[in-house]
Amino acid sequence: MTALTPQFVLSRINAVLPEARVELLDNPSPCGQHSLLVHREDALRVAEFLKNDPELLLDFASNVSGVDYPDHLEAVYHLFSIANKQGPIVLRTRTGDRDKDVTVPSLTPVWKSADFQEREAFDLFGIRFEGHPDLRRLLMWDEFVDHPMRKDYVAPDDYEYEPTPHGEILNKAAASHA
Amino acid sequence: MSFQPHTFSFNESDGAGASTLDVSLGPQHPSTHGVFRMNVRMDGETIVKLQPVFGYLHRNHEKLAESHSWLGTMPYTDRLDYICPITNNWAYAVAVEKLAGIEVPERAEYIRVIVGELTRLQNHTAFLGFILGDMGAWGSALMYAFREREKILDLFEWLTGARMMVNYMRFGGVRCDLPVGWLEKARAYVETYPAFLDEMEQLLTGNEILLARLQGVGVLSGERAINGGLSGPVLRASGIDYDIRKVDGYGVYPRLNFRIPRGTKGDCFDRFMLRILEARESIKILRQAFAQIPEGPTLNPAVKQRGFKPPVGEAYGRIEGPKGELGFHLISEGGEKPYRIHIRPPSLINLTLLEEMCLGTKLADVMVILGSIDIVLGEVDR
Numbered sequence: 046m047t048a049l050t051p052q053f054v055l056s057r058i059n060a061v062l063p064e065a066r067v068e069l070l071d072n073p074s075p076c077g078q079h080s081l082l083v084h085r086e087d088a089l090r091v092a093e094f095l096k097n098d099p100e101l102l103l104d105f106a107s108n109v110s111g112v113d114y115p116d117h118l119e120a121v122y123h124l125f126s127i128a129n130k131q132g133p134i135v136l137r138t139r140t141g142d143r144d145k146d147v148t149v150p151s152l153t154p155v156w157k158s159a160d161f162q163e164r165e166a167f168d169l170f171g172i173r174f175e176g177h178p179d180l181r182r183l184l185m186w187d188e189f190v191d192h193p194m195r196k197d198y199v200a201p202d203d204y205e206y207e208p209t210p211h212g213e214i215l216n217k218a219a220a221s222h223a
Numbered sequence: 224m225s226f227q228p229h230t231f232s233f234n235e236s237d238g239a240g241a242s243t244l245d246v247s248l249g250p251q252h253p254s255t256h257g258v259f260r261m262n263v264r265m266d267g268e269t270i271v272k273l274q275p276v277f278g279y280l281h282r283n284h285e286k287l288a289e290s291h292s293w294l295g296t297m298p299y300t301d302r303l304d305y306i307c308p309i310t311n312n313w314a315y316a317v318a319v320e321k322l323a324g325i326e327v328p329e330r331a332e333y334i335r336v337i338v339g340e341l342t343r344l345q346n347h348t349a350f351l352g353f354i355l356g357d358m359g360a361w362g363s364a365l366m367y368a369f370r371e372r373e374k375i376l377d378l379f380e381w382l383t384g385a386r387m388m389v390n391y392m393r394f395g396g397v398r399c400d401l402p403v404g405w406l407e408k409a410r411a412y413v414e415t416y417p418a419f420l421d422e423m424e425q426l427l428t429g430n431e432i433l434l435a436r437l438q439g440v441g442v443l444s445g446e447r448a449i450n451g452g453l454s455g456p457v458l459r460a461s462g463i464d465y466d467i468r469k470v471d472g473y474g475v476y477p478r479l480n481f482r483i484p485r486g487t488k489g490d491c492f493d494r495f496m497l498r499i500l501e502a503r504e505s506i507k508i509l510r511q512a513f514a515q516i517p518e519g520p521t522l523n524p525a526v527k528q529r530g531f532k533p534p535v536g537e538a539y540g541r542i543e544g545p546k547g548e549l550g551f552h553l554i555s556e557g558g559e560k561p562y563r564i565h566i567r568p569p570s571l572i573n574l575t576l577l578e579e580m581c582l583g584t585k586l587a588d589v590m591v592i593l594g595s596i597d598i599v600l601g602e603v604d605r
Contacts, residue, residue: 072536072537072538073534073535073536074321074322074323074324074533074534074535074536074537074538074555075321075322075323075324075534075536076321076322076324076536076538076540078537078538078539104449104450105449105452106452107452107454107541107548107550107567108539108550108552108565108567110552110563110565111565112554112563113563121552123539123550123552123567127449127463127465130465130470133539135539156450156452157447157450157451157452157575157576158450158451158452158453158572158575159452160575161277161571161572161574161575162571162572169283169285182278183277183278184277184278184281184283184604184605185278185281186278193283193286194283194285194286
């Protein structure tokens with residue numbers, strides 16, 4: 046079997062799901078892993094198709110990365126076919142912007158392997174995966190408020206800052222020592 | 224933007240009522256693979272819900288990588304899966320070589336295979352000790368396993384200067400050639416290894432308690448394993464024939480003759496046996512590599528290591544690490560520092576189906592199932 050190319054995957058998508066908005070993004074690297082940017086409203090349908098189409102059978106979503114770009118966030122999926130021993134096919138979904146419109150559909154219902162990795166992208170980048178069964182922080186603690194992998198993230202001076210005792214508490218301590 | 228903090232308790236009621244008990248297992252004990260925690264809900268001793276909690280060892284390697292040079296990330300990869308640092312180096316080097324289109328000299332590829340397979344041997348050896356620890360045989364098995372592992376680490380120390388934090392691979396080769404006498408010593412060691420495996424098997428494989436604790440426990444079907452993104456020995460134990468050494472054929476693996484063991488039932492015993500069989504195949508690979516390794520350069524002289532600037536673009540490179548598919552997703556803007564490095568950690572993703580494997584089993588089986596997946600927390604939390 047010849048290697049599965051993103052151009053072929055795109056032609057399959059166009060043939061079966063003509064209304065789905067998918068475009069080919071060129072990758073100038075010598076490895077030639079060009080990616081398919083799928084509009085977020087069509088992503089779930091396209092993912093289902095990629096997994097089940099007998100000519101593609103991309104049954105193994107190996108890797109999910111979040112990426113922070115200047116005007117949007119991206120979730121990047123690296124898909125392989127264990128049945129046909131093909132891959133990687135790179136699938137990307139894009140948020141509207143970086144602050145308010147940060148929702149993309151979760152592909153966990155299609156590939157369970159995206160479960161923890163989408164949680165990680167939510168945790169570190171703030172991408173909200175709609176339809177994820179259990180979207181919580183994965184690596185940072187639950188009370189943490191920011192998204193540390195963002196390019197504009199500023200680390201606090203002291204992560205475990207707590208106010209020092211003062212006023213009433215100090216007076217009480219002094220009274221007990223008197 | 225702010226998000227509501229969650230508590231660590233289970234969010235919804237499953238209707239099980241007052242007869243269930245919630246226990247927080249960890250951080251630590253679950254036979255001390257590291258600082259890992261599982262929230263379990265038990266009905267008597269039977270698991271009805273299990274939720275892993277991560278992050279106790281989180282250092283955010285990916286953020287650190289964005290402020291280092293490309294080469295500066297190489298020593299950090301040692302600290303991901305600290306049981307097998309050399310294969311972590313290898314995965315990163317493979318990804319960067321894909322990104323920049325770098326050729327690797329033949330001798331360097333053979334050295335990579337040799338140290339990579341030695342790493343697989345010592346990882347699977349350590350696994351044999353750890354899984355026995357998970358079953359309650361604390362110490363004895365681990366002592367023998369670590370005795371053998373230490374001999375391999377001695378070889379690594381001789382070669383790289385460090386037992387574990389090796390920092391050995393470079394883009395387009397390896398940092399230094401094999402020292403004089405190293406190959407002979409390594410070859411002599413590998414020839415003693417089958418006897419050790421036989422001895423371990425004699426002690427363990429037919430043991431009645433071991434069989435009772437492993438057989439039929441934590442069964443996972445091949446279909447679920449693929450959907451859950453499992454890779455490496457755990458995937459193959461569920462009967463799936465998928466080994467990246469064969470599928471991608473990176474390095475000089477296509478020239479070497481070896482078989483891919485597979486399980487039939489997908490239970491903990493298959494995962495245990497699979498490591499033993501894989502170790503035996505690694506010995507076969509090592510013998511061939513020792514016989515075939517040519518003379519020549521060990522580093523591509525055209526690659527400038529310091530101030531390395533790959534072209535604009537991105538690449539995903541992966542290898543078959545001892546624990547599964549270890550991948551690096553790299554994005555370059557053409558500068559001296561990476562725009563983004565994402566690590567695909569097999570240890571984390573192999574835990575995706577931990578709950579599925581544990582449901583309906585007894586509490587004591589959870590440690591064994593966790594042990595049979597073979598995780599390292601340095602890689603889970605990164």
